[in-house]
Amino acid sequence: MSRQVLVFLIDALGYEQARDAEFLPSLAAPRAPIETVLGYSSGCIPSLLTGAGPARHGHLSMYRKAPTHGGVFSGIGPWVAAAAKMTGRHWTMRRWISAYLRRRGITGYFSLYDVPLPWLRYFDLCQRKNVYAPQAFSEMPGLPDVLQQHAIPHRIFDWTISEEEAFAGLAAEIRDGNSRVLFFYRPDLDGLMHTVGPRDRRVKEKLDDYSRRIGEMIDTARARHREVEVYVFGDHGMAEVEHTHDVWAALRGLPFAVPGDYLYFLDSTMARFWFRHDEARRSVRRVLAELPYGRILETRELEDLNAFFPQQDYGEMIFLVEEGHLLVPSFMGLTPVRGMHGYHPLAAASYTTLVTNQELAHYPRNLFELHDVLRAAFERAAA
Numbered sequence: 001m002s003r004q005v006l007v008f009l010i011d012a013l014g015y016e017q018a019r020d021a022e023f024l025p026s027l028a029a030p031r032a033p034i035e036t037v038l039g040y041s042s043g044c045i046p047s048l049l050t051g052a053g054p055a056r057h058g059h060l061s062m063y064r065k066a067p068t069h070g071g072v073f074s075g076i077g078p079w080v081a082a083a084a085k086m087t088g089r090h091w092t093m094r095r096w097i098s099a100y101l102r103r104r105g106i107t108g109y110f111s112l113y114d115v116p117l118p119w120l121r122y123f124d125l126c127q128r129k130n131v132y133a134p135q136a137f138s139e140m141p142g143l144p145d146v147l148q149q150h151a152i153p154h155r156i157f158d159w160t161i162s163e164e165e166a167f168a169g170l171a172a173e174i175r176d177g178n179s180r181v182l183f184f185y186r187p188d189l190d191g192l193m194h195t196v197g198p199r200d201r202r203v204k205e206k207l208d209d210y211s212r213r214i215g216e217m218i219d220t221a222r223a224r225h226r227e228v229e230v231y232v233f234g235d236h237g238m239a240e241v242e243h244t245h246d247v248w249a250a251l252r253g254l255p256f257a258v259p260g261d262y263l264y265f266l267d268s269t270m271a272r273f274w275f276r277h278d279e280a281r282r283s284v285r286r287v288l289a290e291l292p293y294g295r296i297l298e299t300r301e302l303e304d305l306n307a308f309f310p311q312q313d314y315g316e317m318i319f320l321v322e323e324g325h326l327l328v329p330s331f332m333g334l335t336p337v338r339g340m341h342g343y344h345p346l347a348a349a350s351y352t353t354l355v356t357n358q359e360l361a362h363y364p365r366n367l368f369e370l371h372d373v374l375r376a377a378f379e380r381a382a383a
């Protein structure tokens with residue numbers, strides 16, 4: 001075989017983490033910031049895979065409002081909430097619900113985090129199918145579809161296996177396999193930086209470890225192939241958390257009830273609302289307007305961010321906090337973490353980057369252009 005394409009998508013590998021040549025020194029080409037999209041990995045990775053924005057592929061945050069015909073949680077019924085309240089064993093219920101969803105054929109990545117169980121049935125998961133498999137997006141093809149359409153021998157290592165299994169599998173495939181494209185995804189750096197913060201020395205150690213292991217993979221591939229194309233990048237960056245805020249308490253202080261008056265979902269950096277009447281809408285807008293650490297994203301700005309959903313799937317009002325701020329408690333967690341993303345795409349730590357051995361005619365400025373770079377590499381591998 002003459003050509004192999006190695007793709008490493010390291011979740012939360014930001015420009016800050018990979019800008020210096022210390023990370024993967026053998027790939028010394030200049031590295032520049034690449035703009036991400038609004039939302040979390042649930043939205044960023046689909047944007048990378050499809051080359052389209054959240055408004056087109058439909059993914060922004062893990063949780064969206066349940067459609068009128070019922071979301072994935074509609075079958076669970078209110079008795080789950082009642083049972084959870086009685087036993088107090090929320091973790092048992094969460095495990096049961098997760099198993100139920102897998103049995104129902106949900107193959108996408110999800111976590112129940114700390115979403116209040118009685119409210120689950122008002123929401124839906126945006127990712128029903130594993131985005132690393134073909135036909136994951138109903139509206140458009142993703143990169144796995146491109147690989148399938150061109151019948152390119154390939155392997156994808158996704159979040160369903162451990163890091164050790166993934167590296168061992170990748171090494172074996174490079175050494176003995178016939179894949180022309182190897183797509184390697186890891187969520188571990190993201191998890192570590194959430195826990196310890198992006199500036200902790202353990203993050204540096206993790207990056208050094210990736211640098212060494214990915215370097216070894218490249219060397220092995222080069223020993224077998226005349227040409228090896230390497231692309232290492234993230235889906236967004238990671239900011240240090242400096243301040244936390246309890247918006248939930250403020251909302252509970254309002255004379256409105258869920259779901260009669262309104263519904264809300266508290267992500268770690270966004271508070272998203274749907275209203276049943278104007279009084280609730282006005283009151284919430286008033287409360288949010290007084291908070292100095294964030295702002296409501298109006299329609300025009302959401303359109304500019306490729307994140308305006310006319311059906312208000314992700315909220316008819318979306319409040320986004322400034323970089324370094326965190327909503328605690330939220331449905332994502334009841335206690336603070338040290339690192340977070342999901343801020344405005346133009347916030348300093350939001351950017352990712354691309355580390356490559358290719359001389360690109362046009363270095364990608366955003367995830368959509370990064371998609372184009374990968375697609376072109378896959379098509380070369382097919383030739």
Ligand SMILES: [Zn+2]
Nearest residue numbers: 012190194341
């Ligand atoms: Zn994350």
